Amino acid sequence: MTKADFEFIRNLAYDSTGIVLPERKKHMVYSRLSRRLRQLNLKDFTQYCSYVANTSDERINFINALTTNLTAFFREEHHFKYLEQAIVPEWKNGNKKRLRIWSSACSTGEEPYSIAMTLEKHFSSPQWDLKILATDLDTNVLQTASTGRYSKESITNLPAHYAEKYMNSTSASQHVEICSNIKKMIHFKQLNLLENWPMSGPFDVIFCRNVLIYFDNETKQKIIAKFRKMLSPQGYLFIGHSETLMNISEEFKLIGQTIYRPLGYSDIKINDNINENLLLKC
Ligand SMILES: C[S@@+](CC[C@H](N)C(=O)[O-])C[C@H]1O[C@@H](n2cnc3c(N)ncnc32)[C@H](O)[C@@H]1O
CATH class of the missing domain: 1.10.155.10 (Chemotaxis receptor methyltransferase CheR, N-terminal domain)
Structure with a gap:
């Protein structure tokens, strides 16, 4: 070369x-x-x-x-704990029934399936309208994601109750398949974060984890400014463990470990049971 x-x-x-x-x-x-x-x-x-x-x-x-597609089920587990222990109670106590979540660099699907497995038991009744949009630039990973078929090896870190409840498998097979009630919560689409976004939003949570690291500051700033417009004023933005919005955006407030909310959101109602370590006092 x-x-x-x-x-x-x-x-x-x-x-x-x-x-x-x-x-x-x-x-x-x-x-x-x-x-x-x-x-x-x-x-x-x-x-x-x-x-x-x-x-x-x-x-x-x-x-x-x-593209680098490294991912895993329940990667950076604290985000899923926060989702279940802080955000779910907030939604359940609120009036909104329409909930939208966007996994914006979903790779082979482990991230949106982990979101769906976290939320399914809380929002499966018909009064809730919960949808997860999962997008990525790479068409190969989206193909894997939409089949929902994974090697048994790849689910070794998955809590056993999730595997039992949400995955089908035979003992002879080396693979598991995500069950249909989880699959139908997610819509997979190809989307380049650099190009126009055809959705109108607003989203209640945006996951943009472990992709900003590949971009320069100018690209990060453009994408984060667009996320702000796509996010509900009470929404949440989750980024990856080695990423930060410091010097990238002043429109967000850090409220937990790599968890942000738009500046000016109304008070967060903190569930008494939430693990204090998940929260950042600020
Ligand atoms: C390391 S994976 C992260 C997967 C998952 N979010 C996680 O944290 O486990 C990064 C993903 O970002 C995607 N990606 C890279 N550039 C992108 C772009 N411009 N638009 C959308 N996705 C992009 C890659 O295809 C890859 O699947």
Whole structure:
């Protein structure tokens, strides 16, 4: 991969996804795109760069190869505890029946399925209108997500009661499948956070976890400003463990571990039973 090839690749990745590829990621880029070169029978990266520049259909394979999709059921478990122990009681005590949640970089689906498993028992009666939108840029991960089929290995950290209640499996199979009442709570769609968002909102909770790290500050600022507009004034924004809104937005207030609310929201009613460690006194 020549210097010019890498320069072309990092510019195209940035322009089409917002993902920043510093020099230290050259090896990763090399190994991920080498597979495409082999599949297309191309002899070098210069040929591949010219192919992707001139073949619009290749753009999605290029993007899918460069995204990092690491995820897990109940990853950063404190968010799901907060959802159940603080937000669920608030919703149950309020008047709203329409609840909307957006998992905005959902990868292979473990995040939105974890949200659905947390909420199903509280909102399954017909008086509630709860929907989860789950989006990602990468079409391959969305394919996996919508099948809801996972290896038994991938659910080893899942609390046993969730696996028993919400997953189907046979002892002979190496896989489990998410049951239909959880699947039907979620709508999977492809969406690039950098492009126009076709939804009107408002959302009550937005999960945007472990994707901001791939963007520069300018992109983060644009996306967070759009989240603010999409979020209900009483809503919540959850970001990933190594992410922060410091120097990115002044429109949010940190109220828990990587949990934000729009500035000026009305008082949070804290459930007496909530684990104090989940809350940040501020
Ligand atoms: C590391 S995964 C995080 C998955 C999940 N949110 C979690 O925390 O476990 C990052 C995801 O962000 C997606 N992504 C990267 N750039 C994106 C963009 N511009 N728009 C939407 N999704 C994007 C990737 O495809 C990938 O699936």
